Amino acid sequence: MRAYLFGKVLAELRELVLEMGLPGFRAGQLAEWLYGKHCVDIGAMTTLSKSLREMLSEKYEVGRLPYEQVAVSADGCRKYLFPTHEGAHVESALIPDADRATLCVSTQVGCKRKCAFCMTGLQGFQGQLSAGEILNQYASCPEREVITNVVYMGMGEPLDNLDAVMKSIDVFTSDYGYAKSPTRLTVSTVGILAGLPRFIEGCQAHLAISLHSPFDEERVRLIPAQRSNPIREVVRLLKGYDFGRQRRLTFEYALFAGVNDSEEHARETVRLLNGLRCRVNLIPFNPAPEIPLRPASREKVEAFQELLKDKGVVTTIRKSKGQDIAAACGLLSTRRGATPASP
Numbered sequence: 001m002r003a004y005l006f007g008k009v010l011a012e013l014r015e016l017v018l019e020m021g022l023p024g025f026r027a028g029q030l031a032e033w034l035y036g037k038h039c040v041d042i043g044a045m046t047t048l049s050k051s052l053r054e055m056l057s058e059k060y061e062v063g064r065l066p067y068e069q070v071a072v073s074a075d076g077c078r079k080y081l082f083p084t085h086e087g088a089h090v091e092s093a094l095i096p097d098a099d100r101a102t103l104c105v106s107t108q109v110g111c112k113r114k115c116a117f118c119m120t121g122l123q124g125f126q127g128q129l130s131a132g133e134i135l136n137q138y139a140s141c142p143e144r145e146v147i148t149n150v151v152y153m154g155m156g157e158p159l160d161n162l163d164a165v166m167k168s169i170d171v172f173t174s175d176y177g178y179a180k181s182p183t184r185l186t187v188s189t190v191g192i193l194a195g196l197p198r199f200i201e202g203c204q205a206h207l208a209i210s211l212h213s214p215f216d217e218e219r220v221r222l223i224p225a226q227r228s229n230p231i232r233e234v235v236r237l238l239k240g241y242d243f244g245r246q247r248r249l250t251f252e253y254a255l256f257a258g259v260n261d262s263e264e265h266a267r268e269t270v271r272l273l274n275g276l277r278c279r280v281n282l283i284p285f286n287p288a289p290e291i292p293l294r295p296a297s298r299e300k301v302e303a304f305q306e307l308l309k310d311k312g313v314v315t316t317i318r319k320s321k322g323q324d325i326a327a328a329c330g331l332l333s334t335r336r337g338a339t340p341a342s343p
Helices: 010-019 025-036 052-060 119-123 130-141 158-173 198-203 216-222 231-239 263-273 299-310
Strands: 069-072 078-084 088-098 100-104 108-110 125-128 149-152 184-190 207-212 249-255 278-282 314-317
Touching: 010 025, 069 125, 078 130, 088 108, 088 130, 088 216, 125 158, 130 158, 158 184, 158 314, 184 198, 184 299, 198 231, 231 263, 249 263, 249 299, 263 299, 299 314
Parallel strands: 100 149, 149 184, 184 207, 207 249, 249 278, 278 314
Antiparallel strands: 069 078, 078 088, 088 100, 108 125
């Protein structure tokens, strides 16, 4: 079985060509074909000799995968179903908004974190995506050329698959890859303490922390990972880093009716985040039949926002798109035929 070239960082490509007895500059040529020219077939890499292409093809293939299905929302959002090399599937969502188009990519098949408000969490965990399978959601998207932003907010907890996530960010942001500004990338996490330092120190992508409640016991019910990753420890860790004006730190807060939408919740959120240069993004909850939670009213969301803003916290309300095709935040899932894997 041949290995895949797509998703390899430049250092890996250089190691590959040196092992084959080739000069190091061939790594740059491979990267240009894989990422700059979007090549899907080694045989089409015409700056390489025919004998070299044949030698590469004996051990490797590019490894790009086309999407299998697309659903189109009434609001213009598009949801793509991508296969993995192991025969599983993941979903990604393309979200248009005025002069920008954001691609929401997945990092795992399912998720082991079991957040109470997330359909991916109900799916359970089936496996990790490789860096190539993460990048493939961008490279094989028909609207690739108009994508302005990439958010790691799809299926899975990115910091539970940190090696692949960091490699994909390297390809996205490096000159040998897609040369995107790190300010065009955002990684969302429930706040995995073991992975946060490596992520923060290893790249300049924006960071989004899923908060959803400032109270410990309540947050455990919403986000079981709170038990081993207390939000106060996460905030304490974040205060040890300098998030300047170019790098954004956001706390995501979905409001559930009668659960976490009170004035008390808003005031405690202000106290928790005091001393951090950050913003809060309020998310209208997208309900699903399998989830007993219900969205807070628009009046509650706006009141929550006003209280935070009055206390000096930059607070926005996210627009929800793709609900009619289950592409909105928290709704991505590929449960059909899935067999849970061990964490």
